[in-house]
Amino acid sequence: MAELQERLLRLGREIDYPETPNLGAMVRVRLEQPARRQRFDTRRLVVAAAVFIVTVGALLAIPTTRDAIAGFFGLKGVIIQRVPRLPSPTPTGGATVGERLGLGRQVTLQQAQAAVPYGISFPQALGTPDQVYLIQPADLKAVALVWRPRSGLAAAAQTGVGALVIEFPGQVQPDLFMKMLGPDATLEPVQVNSNPGYWISGKPHGFFFLDSKGNPREETFRLAENVLIWDQGSLVVRIESALDKGQTLGLAATMQ
C-alpha cells in the first residue's frame, strides 16, 4: 500500500522541529583554537609569549598578514583571536538588556556582592550601576554592571547601553570569554592602572562567553565595538561603551 508511505512523507514535512541552530560559526570557532588546551605548558607558554612579542606589531600593522593568520593572543581570562571573517551573530531576542546581551540573572548590587568572593569595583566616575547581573552559572563569580545611556554617555551601537562592565576572578575560570577580531578591528596593548590590558576598537568584533570546558556558548555570540579589557589584581575587567580610548582609560582610572 503506497498510500501509507505517501502519508508518511507528507507527515515528515510537517514535523515541528526545533529551530535549526547556527552551527557554522560555532564549529569554526572551535576548530580555530588549536593552542588553547596547552596553555598551562610553561615551555609552550614561553615560546608563545616570545612569538607574541615578535609578531604582535607586525600582525597589527600589516593587514594582509594579520588577515591570513588566525592568531591567538592571551590575556588572563580572555581569548583574543584573529579571524579572516567574523561569523554572523546569533539573533538574540529578549526584552531586557540582560536577555539581549546574555548577562544572566538580574540582582541588586548587594545581592551580587554577597554572591562573589571579591569586592565589586566599578569606575566611580560612572556612579552606581543602573542594573546588576550575576552571569550564569553563578559559580563563575562573574558580574555584569550596566549603565543606561545619558548625557555624556551615548548608547553604544552594539549593546544599546551607555556602559557595560563585566568583571570576574581569573582564577575561578581561566577563560570566561572569547573575542574574535575580524580584519578591520584593531588590538592595541595598553597599560591600565599599571596593569596589562588591551584596547579593541575599529570595526565590531565577535564576543562569546565560554562554558566551563572553554567552548564558546553559542547563544551568547554577539558583536562588540569599543572595549577595554585588563587584569586588575586577581580580577579581569572589561568595559564596553561608545567612549574613545582616552575617555575609557580615564574611566578605568576611577575604578574602586
Add this chain to the structure above:
Amino acid sequence: MEGRPLEERELVVRARAGDLNAYEQLVERYTSMAFRTAYLITASEADAKDASQEGFIKAFKALRRFRPGAPFRPWLLQIVANEARNLRRGLVRRTELSLRVAEQLGTGVAAQSPESLAEATEERAQLLRAVNSLRTEDRLVVACRYFLELSSEETAAVLRWPEGTVKSRLSRALERLREMLGRQDG
C-alpha cells in the same frame, strides 16, 4: 552519486586540505539535516544541538579518512547519528515528535474549509501518534526513510545496519503502522 553538484566535491577536497572556509560552507549546508537527524534520535533539542556540533567537529578531524568522491552526506550523518546515540544512552525522558500548527503549514492549507482542515490535521496527528508509539528501531527507520527522506543506503549508513536489515525492519514497521491505523479506524 551522479548529479551531486561538483561544488560539494570541491568543498570537501578543500576542507580535507584544512580550509576552514570551505568546511564552514559544508557545515552551513548540512546543519539542518544533521540537526534533524540528531533530533529524531535524541528527541531533545539541546542534545541534538550538542550531537550535531560534536559531529561536525569530529567529521572535520576525520576528513583525512574520508574517501574523496564518496558521498559526503551519509558519511557525515553517520558521525552525527553516532554522537546522538551516545548522548541518548541512559536518558529516560523523551520528547515526542509533534506537528507544526496549521497556521504554520503554509500554502495549500488556507484553501481548505475549516472542517476538512480539522479532519486532515487529525488524520496526520493520528499517524504521528502511531509513529511515536513504535519501538525505537522501527521509529528510527521510518524517520530516516520518510521524515529525513534518506535512501535505503543512507539509512543503512546512519543507523549502522546492513541494508537488508533496513528493508526488513521498514517493512515490519509499516506493517505495524497499518495495523494500528486499521484498529483506530475500525
